[in-house]
Structures are given as structure tokens and as C-alpha cells.
Amino acid sequence: MLPILFRDEHLVAIDKPAGLLVHRTALDTHARRFALQMLRDQLGCHLYAIHRLDRGTSGVLLFALSSEVARVVSTMFERRRVDKRYLAVVRGHPPMQGEIDHPLSRCFGDDEAGGDAATPTVQQAITHYRRLATIELPYAVDPYPHSRYALLELAPLSGRRHQLRRHLKHIAHPIIGDTTYGKAAHNRLFRSLLGCQRMLLACTELRFAHPVSGVPLIVVAPLAGEFLRLVERLQWAATLPPAWLPGGVATADG
Template structure:
């Protein structure tokens, strides 16, 4: 069963687990489990995803329960009217806060994929970040005798594909567990130390407008599973806003 964060007659919001595709993908033809299919079977009715999360990203995922609602919600995302807050564990100690303003070449959607995943077309992309906590582990991974990591809160101001992951790589603070844009040696260290088998990126909060009554929706997905265990092991609970760790181990397996 997918954890439901909010539901009414028009909208349903789930806490998507890491590793689950939102919908069928040309790039993962062998996969048989998708959030759309699982939620449809769980509710016994059609559902329409209003946006997407990368397969490795967990957190708030919004669906409409009819096509009109899907158009309304999708329009909010397209017009960048939705506020999104992500949490990530990254390599190194980034600045206390900052803005990454770095254009990104366009990466095709799965439906557009015809053999090349990107084009030379650059799109404006902006991500704000705030460092919440840091640690230094007594393990030599790169050329230093210890390894540094940080918990970061991120707010994307644009909606480019893989934006947060690519932006953090751009500033040399890639996300732990990111097999595409991260560093394998650091990913393996977290696997060995914490049994962490996922990318440590989560959509922890989303703020948007209800497609029918116009009321604001403020949606939270507290950390769970491997992400929660890493945050606990590194003593980072106190650095998290209360809504992000109130149910720290909810849904953990």
C-alpha cells in the first residue's frame, strides 16, 4: 500500500518511496511496478499524475482524480506556481546558503526519447539552498583522511529535468546515492556504514492550490526508511524542521 498524505474527491497525494517509477518509461521497459498503476489499484479508480519525481527520489507526489483537475494542477507546475522543498545529503560542506544559477541543457522526457537523452538547448535553471547540518566521518574516500557530508534544504525556482541533482554536481557537492551524477566511492561508503541503498534526495514539502476550491494545500512527507536512519545515525534530527522528522521512522522497513 502506498502511504496517502492527503485525499479528497479531487486530489490524492502519496509519499512515493525511493526506487518506484511514477509511470511506464521507455528507459526502464523491464519494470512492472509504477506509482500510477499501484495507486489506481489501491483506490479502484483512475489517477492522473500532476508532476513527476525521479525514480530514486522519495516524497510528495500529487495526483488528480479527474482530467480537469489534472489540467489545473499541471498548469500550476508548468507556470512554476508550486513551491517545493527538498532535502538531500551531499558530499562536502557547501556554503551556509546560496543560489545556483546555472543553465542546463534540455534532457528529453521518456515519451520523447528516441536514442538521445539531451539536446544542446540550454534552459535557465535556478535552485536556492540552505545548509542544515554537517558531519565529518573518519574514513578516507578521496585524498583526505576524513570525509565531509552535509544535510541540505533545496528550493528549485525552475523545473528542469534532474535539476537539483545536476546543480549539486555543478557546485561539486553531489548527492549521496546518486549513481548518475554522484560519486561511486562516497555512495559505497554510505552503503557500508548505514546499509543505505537509495539516493538521499526527498521532496519533503509541497505547497500548491487545490484545483477545485482554490484553497492552499501545504503537504509534508517526513523522512523515512534509509534516509531517516542516516539522519538519525548522524545526529541530524535537531537540524530538521519538526514537520520533516515528526514521524522519522514512519514507513521505515
């Protein structure tokens, strides 16, 4: 059963686990489980995907119960009327806060194939980040005797494919566990010494006006599993908003 964070007659939001595709995809013909079909089976009704999360990313994933509502909310995403918050663990110690304004060529996600639209185009992409916590571990990686890591809150203003992963690579602070844009040596360290097998990127919060009522809506996916255990082990939990931790308020409006 997929954890449901919010549901009414127009929308449903789940907490997507890491490793689960949103849609069936030609890029992974061996996958048998997909969030969209699993939720359709779970609720017994037709659903429409509004946005996507990469396979390795966990957190808030939003669906509509009608094509009309799906179109409205998709337009809200495109027009930057949805405030998105992510949490990531990255290599190194970035500045306390910053803006990454770096255009990205179009690429396709885990649940898309190419086709006529595969012609590369460069798209504007902006990400804000805020450093929440840091740590230096006594493990040698590459030529350095110690390894530095940071916990970041990320706010993408645009919604490009793999934007956060590519932007953090661009500023030389790649996300831990990212096998495409990350650093293999640091990924191995987290797997072998800290028991963390997943990519450390999670969509923790969406804020937007309800497409029908107009009431402000907040949907939160508290950290869980490997990500939560790592944050607790590194003593970073106190730096997070209470709602992002187990026992916090998962949804709110008004």
C-alpha cells in the same frame, strides 16, 4: 499499499518510495511496478500524473482525479506557483545558503523516452539551498583523510529534468547515492559503512493553492526508512522541521 498523504475529490498525494517509477517506461523494460498504476489499482479510479519524481527520489507525489484539474495544477507548476522543498545529503560543506543559477540542456527522466522532442535545448534553471547540518567522518576517501558531508534543504524554482542532481554536481557537492551525477567513492562509503543503499534525495513538502477551492494546502512526506535512520544516526534530526519527522503533521490547510 502506497501511503496516502492527502486525498479529496480532486487530488491525491502519496509518499512515493525510493526505487519506484512513476510511469511505465521503455528505459526499464524489466520494471513491473509503477506508482501511477499501483495507485489506480489501490483507489479503484482513474488518475492523472501532475509532476514526476526520479526513480531514486522519494517523497510527495501528486495526482489529479480529472484531466481538467491535472491541467490546472500542471500550469501552476510551470508558472512557479507551487513551493517545493527537498532534503538531500551531499558531499562536502557548501556555504550556509546560496542560489544555483545554471541553465541546463534538456534531458529525459526515468519514465520518458526520447523522440522528436529529443533535440537538445538549454533551459533556465534556478535552485535555492540552505545548509541545515554538517559532519566530518573519520574515513579516507580519495586523497583526503576525512570525509565531509552536509544536509541541505533545496527549493527548485524551475522544474528541469534531474535539476537538483545536476545543479549539485555543478557546484561540486553531488548528492550521495546518485549513481549518475554523484561520486562513486562516497556512494560506496555510505553503502558499506552506513548501510544506506538509496539516493539521499526526498521531496518533503509541497505548498500551493487548491486548484478548485483556492485554500492554501501543505502536503508533507515525513522522512522514513533508510533516510530517516541515517539522519538519526548522524544526529541531524533536530535540525529538521517537526513535520518532516515521523509523528509530525502530514497535511495542513488554511
